Amino acid sequence: MAIRAAVAGASGYAGGELLRLLLAHPEVEIGTLTGNSNAGQPLAGLQPHLLPLAGRVLEPTTAEALAGHDVVFLALPHGQSAAVAEQLGDQVLVVDCGADFRLEDAADWEKFYGSPHAGTWPYGLPELPGARAALEGGKRIAVPGCYPTAVSLALFPAYAAGLLEPEAVIVAASGTSGAGKAPKPHLLGSEVMGSMSPYGVGGGHRHTPEMIQNLSAAAGERVSVSFTPTLAPMPRGILATCSAKARPGVTGESLRAAYDKALRDEPFVTLLPEGQWPSTAAVYGSNAALLQVAHDEAAGRALVISAIDNLTKGTAGGAVQSMNIALGLPEELGLSTIGVAP
């Protein structure tokens, strides 16, 4: 008996990636697809890479359209999920790819998003300590942001092992799909090809409190985060360069051992062999996160680099992985660690 899944926001990049993965999921049957400005249009022109769904027509995003499914994925602009979720009832599994239910601290939410806090749902980053238990059998999942996914996977093992000082410095490069499909001048191909540029510098990016929340939980103390996102000339991928001062006595070996231990049984997070570095190309379209660590003795810092596909592990893949856990399915079902390269 198939799991019937609806996707709200099926014309965007997150929605398209959800559909790409759900089409490959052996237990899922794709039900209603909704859009807002694109309601009434066939998917053919909106997601031309999803040939098997070319004939599907988007419905408006309403509770009626989304009723009658086992799972509803929300890929809506931030702040729009709460109202929809409320009408869906508590028997349906709701997986929110937006930010609405990620933050525990209402003050953080209000400071960074400027609207009342809607609440906190189980957090869909299964690799974090305790996360799987919180997801199992539940009916609500808050899918993490793409940057917090890359950064939390990179640093939680070291913080959980007590190896780092609680001040992380992170610079991450993201492909342009992270900025969404709404056309804006600075996202034009003419502007982004051949160009690297930063944004949200100085602590202003909305994903910062989410990183602090995750790393602080792993560390058992408040971790400060200096986060600088940059826009890179590629459609997909995040490369996160994460560092913090190493605590006294930490060595390259102890660092590596902590990651070995923490990640040994993780199906989607891989510490690469020594000498090999992550690249976003290697995770293109895959649910894998690739990590490598180094200890810079001269600077006294631990460096951790992670690479993910922002749309897969960073959004839709993480969502499906968490759905699998919530529904009691094998966690890896329908997901792959194989990238499309070159």
Added chain:
Amino acid sequence: MAIRAAVAGASGYAGGELLRLLLAHPEVEIGTLTGNSNAGQPLAGLQPHLLPLAGRVLEPTTAEALAGHDVVFLALPHGQSAAVAEQLGDQVLVVDCGADFRLEDAADWEKFYGSPHAGTWPYGLPELPGARAALEGGKRIAVPGCYPTAVSLALFPAYAAGLLEPEAVIVAASGTSGAGKAPKPHLLGSEVMGSMSPYGVGGGHRHTPEMIQNLSAAAGERVSVSFTPTLAPMPRGILATCSAKARPGVTGESLRAAYDKALRDEPFVTLLPEGQWPSTAAVYGSNAALLQVAHDEAAGRALVISAIDNLTKGTAGGAVQSMNIALGLPEELGLSTIGVAP
């Protein structure tokens, strides 16, 4: 009982794509992998996107290493397949991704490749008239070149229907993976990013006689081909712009009807809805070929545009599709028409 498949030339782009697809094939078990200069190395560093095979070590390309498999894929430099194939025996299915056995005319082979002709094998473009029958139950497959795949799929329906004059003009843009993984100055990222450039202009490209062979067979008369390949700043994909003078009486409707009819039951070749044009992005990593047609009344020409992924439908996907037919498996097994986009 799984089909055991070996891949000779597993460190290159064609080899890597074969492995990506074979990993997803439900009936195939991946056996020996071989390389030449890379023999003895683990696949981890050579194909970092193929995590499940990271620990596999390449063996030298010898008949012994390749023995004991049901299928052997050859992804070797042109001219090297014949010697290997000869030693493999006639009970094993040999799928050659090289050019060695594609051409029927020995004179063409010698003119364009400069070595003695090795023979002609059943041609692995199942959509061509009569091709499936020639592949079924056979033990040898010559996988077409990437450009001939894009061009033959684009034009065979119109030539088979007698709609075009026998003089085709083709300009195609290819991603750089079509030029292989051997490092050459003009293929450096610094050179190709931001640049379009032609090569093999004026009839010199080795894929030209293969196109002529396919189109002439469809037309039932000798078709001349003016073919200009260009290198585009993208890793994958071919966009082929194909045209010929329309025969008297041809209209946009009759053209479209011929394609509708010829492609109606094809699982991997799609005539797009009117108003929608193929893009290489939509077939990234997929085995689909997307087509659109137009009749330019003022110029008296029929235009057909096709988009494929040169490594998937243009090489490894076509190889697996043909293998499925040869082995009596469902033709679509392990293959997808879903691209990775954006």
Added chain:
Amino acid sequence: MAIRAAVAGASGYAGGELLRLLLAHPEVEIGTLTGNSNAGQPLAGLQPHLLPLAGRVLEPTTAEALAGHDVVFLALPHGQSAAVAEQLGDQVLVVDCGADFRLEDAADWEKFYGSPHAGTWPYGLPELPGARAALEGGKRIAVPGCYPTAVSLALFPAYAAGLLEPEAVIVAASGTSGAGKAPKPHLLGSEVMGSMSPYGVGGGHRHTPEMIQNLSAAAGERVSVSFTPTLAPMPRGILATCSAKARPGVTGESLRAAYDKALRDEPFVTLLPEGQWPSTAAVYGSNAALLQVAHDEAAGRALVISAIDNLTKGTAGGAVQSMNIALGLPEELGLSTIGVAP
């Protein structure tokens, strides 16, 4: 005594390129800059690469703002130039980068642009036979479209020498800046990177009648043109692949000789040495057009490839070159044939 130049439409790509070139022109002083939706804004954020003009503020595009200059460049959306030009008086040199005054045939204009024909101005492609004489001392210049520049330069020598049949087939790849700066979904970086796609297939592109006009004039007979433009994943550049049936007796040598003769004294159009092919990278930011020719004996066709920068020789550079001629300055003043590569 400097020439005072105003630029209407200074926030767009054509306007930005005009300013880049005018800043380097030793006889020009940059006067008023205008915009529409961007009026009132400083240029710093709109054209961040033009540091010397960062503090300039855009004025609304009105005849008053544009008065008092020796030259007014119009880089406005098609159809808006005529109204502005009319108010500028006939003593000022008006250089229109839009399409309004390019076509001689009113019926062509109305068919392709859907509005009444405004007239025909001297055509700013100095290399065409007779073009320089028409520009000298004049007060109005219609700058050619970017595609017609690439294509006309490629084919006029052969047509003028009577070497080709009057049916040209052209496929051209353009960088995304050719589509302008107005944000549209299909022009997003996420969409264009990694993708080639066609548009305006089958004779519908507005630059087609302009090509026919130029080639027919060179040939002395009506030349039909099959033109297919494609969008390439690069910010700038046009690579045009142009071919036609060679007339009886034409050889590779006679073809090359015709180009040698026609281009010998041209400062901006270069027939490359045999064996070297044009690339858009080599003309990035330069006013050069690079050409190479081939004779495909088997197909009976002459092939000519040209590469230009669509914003420089294809728009702003051609405009400045024509301005130089009109004003009696040395034609090459302020212009360069040096590209920025890699």
Added chain:
Amino acid sequence: MAIRAAVAGASGYAGGELLRLLLAHPEVEIGTLTGNSNAGQPLAGLQPHLLPLAGRVLEPTTAEALAGHDVVFLALPHGQSAAVAEQLGDQVLVVDCGADFRLEDAADWEKFYGSPHAGTWPYGLPELPGARAALEGGKRIAVPGCYPTAVSLALFPAYAAGLLEPEAVIVAASGTSGAGKAPKPHLLGSEVMGSMSPYGVGGGHRHTPEMIQNLSAAAGERVSVSFTPTLAPMPRGILATCSAKARPGVTGESLRAAYDKALRDEPFVTLLPEGQWPSTAAVYGSNAALLQVAHDEAAGRALVISAIDNLTKGTAGGAVQSMNIALGLPEELGLSTIGVAP
């Protein structure tokens, strides 16, 4: 009377950019060009964007070939400059784009380059305190590395003003031309397009001691540097994200004021208006460095972002700027702050 300049290593990326700039320099006449493996070849095929030099033929790199010039630019692989420079005599101005003479500390040189230290020449980053005086009238210039240029310009004003703790964390993205023109598999277009990847992580990059040298000099105390370079999918450009803990009392205003003061009279380094961030696109082909600063109060860090063109301000432009100073010419002669965009 023109300054005669020779370029050793004229076929590489640094050599090509030197020639591009020298062609535009009003006082320079380009003399001998040399290469190693390319000696005997015309420049046409090696640097196809430098049309005015197409006919020049490379000579072997010998002291004889380089004799008789006023200036000799060395764009040779690291470690090869010393032997050539020695033979050129002390009356000729030698500008070394390699690393050989950049480091003051012989131990640093030996640790990072593994060969005996050749000496230390005046350092060609004129914006650093005291640098101009050291260059004026001199006969030897060590052109800085591209990363040290971007990083030193970003941080020296804050360190000189005593605003930062002496532990800098730097992550920089570089275009692929920084890795040179020698073909290597990981630099293929197929590999780099769509991909971000790090290298030299953990303190191993050779530019690290050069950054420490510059920042320590500005700070008047030893500054430690954690430096992570990443390869970005673009031909040119460096975006450096630099941060350090702010000293007590530092505010966004005091930070900005320090940069305003330090850079006020610099012709090539610009602190952007508040709200505008540097991008590599804006400095494509220009000698400008763009900076922006932010104070992250929550993390207690000062952030400085800089963007340069690695080949222009980061190599050849810096070399020409320093040459101008050494020769007593106006510092800006032949150089531009105008980028080629989009």
